[in-house]
Amino acid sequence: MGLKLAGALLLIVSGLILGDREARRYDARHRDLCAMQHALLMLETYVARTVQPFPRALSSVGLAVRGPAGRLMCAVADELMSNPHLTLAQGWTRVLLAVKRGGRAHGFPAYRDDDLQVLGRLFAALGAGGRDDQVSHIRLARETLAINEESARRDLDTYPRLWRYLGAMGGATLALFIV
Amino acid sequence: MSTSSGYVQKTADSVPGFAAYLPGRVRRSLSMLDLNTLDALLEVRLRLCRPVILVLEDGERLLGHRGLCRPGEEAICFTREMRDEALQLLTDRSLYAAEEQLKSGYLTVAGGHRVGVVGRAVTSGGTVESIADVSSINLRVARDAKGCSAAVLPRLLGGPLGVYRSLIFSPPGCGKTTLLRDLARRLSDGIGSKKPFRVAIVDERSELAGCYCGVPQRDVGMRTDVLDRVPKAVGIMMVIRAMSPQVIVTDELGRPEDVDAVEECLNAGVALLASAHAGSIEELIRRPALAAMLSRGLFDRYVRLSDRPRVGTVAEILEADEVAEIGKVVQLGPEARRSASVDCQRAHSW
Numbered sequence: 001m002g003l004k005l006a007g008a009l010l011l012i013v014s015g016l017i018l019g020d021r022e023a024r025r026y027d028a029r030h031r032d033l034c035a036m037q038h039a040l041l042m043l044e045t046y047v048a049r050t051v052q053p054f055p056r057a058l059s060s061v062g063l064a065v066r067g068p069a070g071r072l073m074c075a076v077a078d079e080l081m082s083n084p085h086l087t088l089a090q091g092w093t094r095v096l097l098a099v100k101r102g103g104r105a106h107g108f109p110a111y112r113d114d115d116l117q118v119l120g121r122l123f124a125a126l127g128a129g130g131r132d133d134q135v136s137h138i139r140l141a142r143e144t145l146a147i148n149e150e151s152a153r154r155d156l157d158t159y160p161r162l163w164r165y166l167g168a169m170g171g172a173t174l175a176l177f178i179v
Numbered sequence: 180m181s182t183s184s185g186y187v188q189k190t191a192d193s194v195p196g197f198a199a200y201l202p203g204r205v206r207r208s209l210s211m212l213d214l215n216t217l218d219a220l221l222e223v224r225l226r227l228c229r230p231v232i233l234v235l236e237d238g239e240r241l242l243g244h245r246g247l248c249r250p251g252e253e254a255i256c257f258t259r260e261m262r263d264e265a266l267q268l269l270t271d272r273s274l275y276a277a278e279e280q281l282k283s284g285y286l287t288v289a290g291g292h293r294v295g296v297v298g299r300a301v302t303s304g305g306t307v308e309s310i311a312d313v314s315s316i317n318l319r320v321a322r323d324a325k326g327c328s329a330a331v332l333p334r335l336l337g338g339p340l341g342v343y344r345s346l347i348f349s350p351p352g353c354g355k356t357t358l359l360r361d362l363a364r365r366l367s368d369g370i371g372s373k374k375p376f377r378v379a380i381v382d383e384r385s386e387l388a389g390c391y392c393g394v395p396q397r398d399v400g401m402r403t404d405v406l407d408r409v410p411k412a413v414g415i416m417m418v419i420r421a422m423s424p425q426v427i428v429t430d431e432l433g434r435p436e437d438v439d440a441v442e443e444c445l446n447a448g449v450a451l452l453a454s455a456h457a458g459s460i461e462e463l464i465r466r467p468a469l470a471a472m473l474s475r476g477l478f479d480r481y482v483r484l485s486d487r488p489r490v491g492t493v494a495e496i497l498e499a500d501e502v503a504e505i506g507k508v509v510q511l512g513p514e515a516r517r518s519a520s521v522d523c524q525r526a527h528s529w
Contacts, residue, residue: 053273080272085199085206087267127267130309131275 008175012168019167023160028068028110030156033149035069036109036119040142047134054088054126055080068109076123092123118144196290197223197320200268202261204244205231211246225316227262230254265316269294280408282307283384291321291389291396321389323398327354327491328361332370334496335362335452335480341376342366342426342450344477346469348457349484354491355454356386356430358484360397362452363387363428367400376450378403379424381414387430412436415444415451426450438471445477459483460497460505473506 039061046057055077062073072095079091086094096116099108111119122141126134195217198206205223208231212220222234223242231242231254241248248254269286270277280286284307286294298313335345347355369375380387382405388395390407399405404422406414411429418424427444432455444451457463460481464470472478481502485494497505 047275051276051279053271053276055272057273084271085203085268087264088272091272127270127272128263128274130278134275 004179008179011175011178012171015167015169015171015174016164017167019164019170022163022167025110026152026155026160026163029112029115030149030152032067032069032109032111033115033145033152035065035067036072036111036115037142037145037149039065039069039073040122040138040145044135044138044142047131047138068107071107072109088127089120089124092120096120115145115148118148195220195320197288197292197318200265200288200292200294200318201225202257202264202268204255204261205242205257208242208244208246208255213246216247220320221322222320223318225257225262225265225318227257227259227314229257231257262313262316266313269316278309281310284310285384287385287389287391287396289391289396291391293319293321293386293389295319321397322357324354324357324491325361325364325398328358328365331358331482331493331496332362332365335482336370336373338450338479340425340448340450341374342452343479344445344451345453345480345482346432346463346472346478347452347454347482347484348463349494350458350486351456352490353484353486355484357491358482359428359430359452359454360387360399363403363426364398364400366426367402375400375402376425377423378426378428379418379422380405381409381411381418381427381429382407383409383411383414383430387428410436412440415440419444419447419449424449426452428452430454431456432472433466433468435468435471438468438475438477441472441477442475451478460502464506470506473502476503478502 042061042064043057046052046060050057052060058073058080059077062070062075062077064070065073075095075098076088076091079094080086080088083091083094109115118141122137125137129137195209198209201209201223205225209217209223216233216235219236220233221236224232224234226232230248233240233242233247241254243249243252243254266274269288274281277286281296284296286296288294295315295317296310296313297315299311301308301311335343337343347358349355363378363380366376367378378400380399380403382388382390385407387397388399388403388405388407389397390405393407395403395405404418404424406418409417411432412434415427415429418427427449429451430453432441432453441451441453455463455466455469457466457469460483463481464473476499479499481497481499483494483497485492
């Protein structure tokens with residue numbers, strides 16, 4: 001009987017952890033979208049006010065912005081600096097591929113595909129345009145991410161609680177079966 | 180990897196440095212060229228919607244998908260996508276940061292390679308604001324010719340300043356800049372037991388030192404200061420005040436404002452090595468600014484270069500009084516001019 005109780009307790013705790021982990025993803029996405037907007041605002045300032053090339057600007061922004069969004073910027077900057085024959089879009093694609101292969105999954109921002117598409121479109125548009133053109137592309141990406149962030153904030157009110165309930169209830173249901 | 184032709188076949192790992200600035204397809208094709216062809220490569224010319232052309236020492240060749248274009252083979256066409264890629268790579272993925280440089284129609288990239296860019300010029304009030312719709316890119320491969328001044332240098336040393344004030348002239352593409360660079364390097368590093376000179380280069384077009392991010396990409400000597408991308412007339416005065424050089428080296432004199440700057444430089448007790456475009460002394464005299472310099476006796480030595488039998492050949496070295504004599508004859512008429520020119524060439528060509 002003691003073993004059954006221990007098993008049931010383990011199931012409930014596991015359910016809680018799983019639910020909490022899913023809930024945290026919503027929280028992380030919202031936080032990382034905010035951080036990326038901040039990063040893009042800094043990048044926009046670099047482009048508008050300085051003559052620093054993108055690899056160095058991305059590196060500076062990456063170091064200034066904490067968390068996964070900053071690490072992502074640094075990863076792209078590193079890729080570009082170590083491969084001078086890559087365009088910005090190619091550097092971005094390489095980083096994404098590396099992430100998908102699992103090489104850099106740890107600490108990668110909790111973005112969904114539509115968030116990554118915004119950044120992909122941005123990197124495809126950067127590099128070969130004049131200052132005003134580049135600033136407007138960065139601004140567009142920042143505004144699109146702001147819309148995504150608004151939706152992430154709405155999700156934050158509903159889904160984390162739902163996942164935590166689901167985790168706890170799922171664990172409890174399984175525990176009931178055992179007992 | 181040796182091939183049957185005896186050449187070392189280049190692999191992707193040994194692609195020359197400048198290839199990193201070219202679009203992927205051009206880069207891959209260049210990686211298939213043999214060493215001799217790469218050594219003879221002077222320029223890569225990319226023209227929108229037209230084939231990629233390599234300018235080699237012995238002429239132009241089209242670039243195919245696997246090295247030089249063979250008869251019947253299709254050459255690589257320079258597309259818009261390739262143009263955008265090239266512009267990104269040439270400007271460190273940041274065209275916006277190179278807009279100022281692009282206004283002048285050229286860029287200097289790491290390695291000292293110069294890239295000419297033309298397209299639709301956006302003008303405002305008569306000045307070029309930017310270059311849009313880039314249509315042609317010309318990458319001039321930087322090549323060092325260390326020691327090319329060995330024959331000329333002894334004739335330019337001497338006088339109260341240690342170095343004669345000298346003007347090197349020739350038509351474009353005869354090696355004036357290369358000779359000036361080597362002279363700067365040798366004077367700066369020291370020649371044999373002679374004391375080295377403090378040299379300053381006023382590099383209006385980043386051609387002499389090929390500065391990239393403040394670092395000269397060409398060997399211009401250990402005691403050489405470079406003032407980059409500044410008009411010569413302003414730059415000469417700036418370096419005199421800031422760096423107290425013994426020798427100033429600058430390229431392509433010819434504007435009216437250069438005359439006063441050169442005179443100031445010489446009055447300040449600084450030797451000057453400069454270059455100018457002209458095919459002969461007569462042509463030099465016909466250029467108003469240069470004629471003014473000649474009439475004021477601002478130079479002690481005149482070095483004429485030629486591209487025959489090969490680029491960088493020293494055709495003649497004239498002294499100031501000989502040039503003054505020719506100057507007088509030029510004003511007399513064509514007959515006297517011809518005989519003076521012949522006499523002068525007989526006496527001084529070497």
